[in-house]
């Protein structure tokens with residue numbers, strides 16, 4: 001990722017990609033306290049458009065507040081940084097990584113509170129779980145790692161350090177030949193994927209876990225609104241792994257994962273073992289919206305002019 005042409009927004013300036021570096025004694029590198037977002041821009045008939053930019057920036061600031069990090073730029077600065085970086089890199093579609101971290105001002109558990117750095121990077125990134133996964137569905141394994149307890153790490157913060165749990169789960173699943181992991185919460189109920197929220201479909205109704213130990217996904221919120229507009233009932237409840245086994249359909253949602261069907265969990269086919277019809281309809285609607293082909297949802301798009 002480090003050796004490529006382009007520019008990264010770094011503490012208020014666009015710097016050459018290769019110069020966007022930090023010292024090895026950077027606090028976040030050692031202790032993991034930082035916050036980040038994953039945001040996408042898509043090519044539309046009116047040029048590149050960033051999907052739900054304000055919602056992502058709001059969550060970045062909410063995450064920082066939860067961790068007690070004071071960000072040295074405003075929400076408008078961060079929104080503008082996204083526009084600047086997509087233009088500077090001449091991207092028609094891309095994935096953004098805004099991230100705030102504690103610098104190298106001091107080490108020791110307690111960070112130097114006024115030493116917060118922020119970057120916004122952008123690069124082309126296709127289907128997170130593969131184009132074939134989007135079409136045919138992916139194979140998922142229930143993780144042996146438990147999702148965070150809500151008072152051990154802050155689950156509503158998209159915090160860098162939270163992702164060691166995700167890496168352990170994803171590594172275990174892919175090492176066993178699966179595409180992704182599904183994590184259960186401390187009580188054994190379904191929480192979310194290593195980087196996604198989950199939905200299941202049973203007898204025409206959608207179910208999704210309550211957000212106790214899951215990240216409040218923006219794609220999850222988008223899918224809830226799409227489903228409601230399609231007249232589907234969505235029930236938020238505690239879901240057990242065998243309810244996923246018995247579901248007619250299942251899918252992951254996330255900015256990176258978009259809407260990715262789950263065709264199998266723990267070697268049990270979900271429904272027909274392929275992308276289900278309700279999943280397909282939601283997925284198509286989602287892609288029409290993010291690609292600027294759905295006039296009713298233009299309010300979610302920030303066009304890069």
Ligand SMILES: Cc1[nH+]cc(COP(=O)(O)O)c(CN[C@@H](CCC(=O)O)C(=O)O)c1O
Pocket residue numbers: 037038039166192193194195196197214215216217218219220253254255256257
């Ligand atoms: C743990 C987790 N849960 C749910 C979601 C879905 O949230 P949202 O993107 O707002 O719908 C994500 C986003 N995962 C991001 C990071 C992926 C990565 O590899 O890093 C993403 O999808 O960009 C998570 O990381």
